Amino acid sequence: MSGSVLVTGGAGFIGSTLARRLLAEGYDVVVLDNVVSGAVANVPDGCELIVGDVREASVLAALPKRDYVACCHLAAQSSGEVSFEDPRLDVTTNVIGTLNVLDWVLERGVGKVVFASSMGIYGDVPPDVPVAEDTLPHPKSFYSVSKLAVEHLLKLYETEYGLRFTAPRLFNVYGVGQDLDNLRQGMLSIYLSYLLDGERVLVKGSLDRYRDYVYVDDVVNVFVHAITAPELDGEIFNCGTGVQTHVSTLIEKLCACFGIDDYRSVVDQAPGTQGDQFGNFASVERMKELGVPVPATTLDEGLRRMVDWAKQVTLKR
Numbered sequence: 001m002s003g004s005v006l007v008t009g010g011a012g013f014i015g016s017t018l019a020r021r022l023l024a025e026g027y028d029v030v031v032l033d034n035v036v037s038g039a040v041a042n043v044p045d046g047c048e049l050i051v052g053d054v055r056e057a058s059v060l061a062a063l064p065k066r067d068y069v070a071c072c073h074l075a076a077q078s079s080g081e082v083s084f085e086d087p088r089l090d091v092t093t094n095v096i097g098t099l100n101v102l103d104w105v106l107e108r109g110v111g112k113v114v115f116a117s118s119m120g121i122y123g124d125v126p127p128d129v130p131v132a133e134d135t136l137p138h139p140k141s142f143y144s145v146s147k148l149a150v151e152h153l154l155k156l157y158e159t160e161y162g163l164r165f166t167a168p169r170l171f172n173v174y175g176v177g178q179d180l181d182n183l184r185q186g187m188l189s190i191y192l193s194y195l196l197d198g199e200r201v202l203v204k205g206s207l208d209r210y211r212d213y214v215y216v217d218d219v220v221n222v223f224v225h226a227i228t229a230p231e232l233d234g235e236i237f238n239c240g241t242g243v244q245t246h247v248s249t250l251i252e253k254l255c256a257c258f259g260i261d262d263y264r265s266v267v268d269q270a271p272g273t274q275g276d277q278f279g280n281f282a283s284v285e286r287m288k289e290l291g292v293p294v295p296a297t298t299l300d301e302g303l304r305r306m307v308d309w310a311k312q313v314t315l316k317r
């Protein structure tokens, strides 16, 4: 592949994994990130890193002049829990920051935007059935409100200004490279972090909650596919596996990786966090209809890769 791709949030977990893959595909990659939750060390060699803030339009205006075929926009305040502390941060970073990115895309004639939306837009949904894209959204956190607002902005920019975009709604992404020091984002990585440190696993909320855990490489596949798939222009769709996994099952599997037979013996429970959804998992029918590569890494395989990697990581927290 040729041409440049701007990856905002490319110093973060998913963005840095995506940047690495884009380099391998032959793209020239520019990363824009203010490294608040990401880290310079995450950015793969070969990328041009611009440390800067998407909230500053002048930062975008000063980005290197290239033949950008796409912008993968992942920069965000990315924690639902944290969004309750300072809703304005979510609005300025996730909404105003995105407006700046979209204006830059139009001004520079960038081919397309691929935006990391979230399953958080659904809120609480009927239990034990996969959630489809036409479900009425009921976001429960300021973070999820900001993601839904951006979906609407994308559609408006499409109809008013001809923007080309694709917006996968990511379910619970996990995998190699996730921040194990951050105990406020990424359910799976948080539990893993406790186990790595030999601590008891603090579960905020019910063990009966459930999620759709999607391996990061599968998410990256979807982003890379979307860049060169004109049939996905204007499409917003689920990016999950379609598999429902209860929190208890997840912890049981994680504990098994550490030789712990009875997961209940290491779990402490606390009340749930504000804005937490009880459960959801993706309907993958729309992905299939659109010819999107459906995430297929099993949780067992993904956990094996992640735990093998995590056991080599030195925690800083």
Ligand SMILES: NC(=O)c1ccc[n+]([C@@H]2O[C@H](COP(=O)([O-])OP(=O)(O)OC[C@H]3O[C@@H](n4cnc5c(N)ncnc54)[C@H](O)[C@@H]3O)[C@@H](O)[C@H]2O)c1
Pocket (backbone or CB within 6 Å): 008, 009, 010, 011, 012, 013, 014, 015, 032, 033, 034, 035, 036, 037, 038, 039, 052, 053, 054, 055, 073, 074, 075, 076, 077, 078, 093, 097, 116, 117, 118, 119, 169, 170, 171, 172, 173, 174, 179, 186
């Ligand atoms: N991880 C998941 O399960 C998940 C699920 C749904 C959606 N998403 C979305 O995917 C994207 C990536 O998530 P992640 O898990 O890699 O999170 P992350 O926190 O690791 O990555 C976000 C990156 O954005 C950067 N950033 C934050 N504010 C910025 C700003 N003002 N200007 C420039 N950069 C800024 C951070 O430094 C970080 O590197 C986010 O948009 C997130 O909302 C993630």
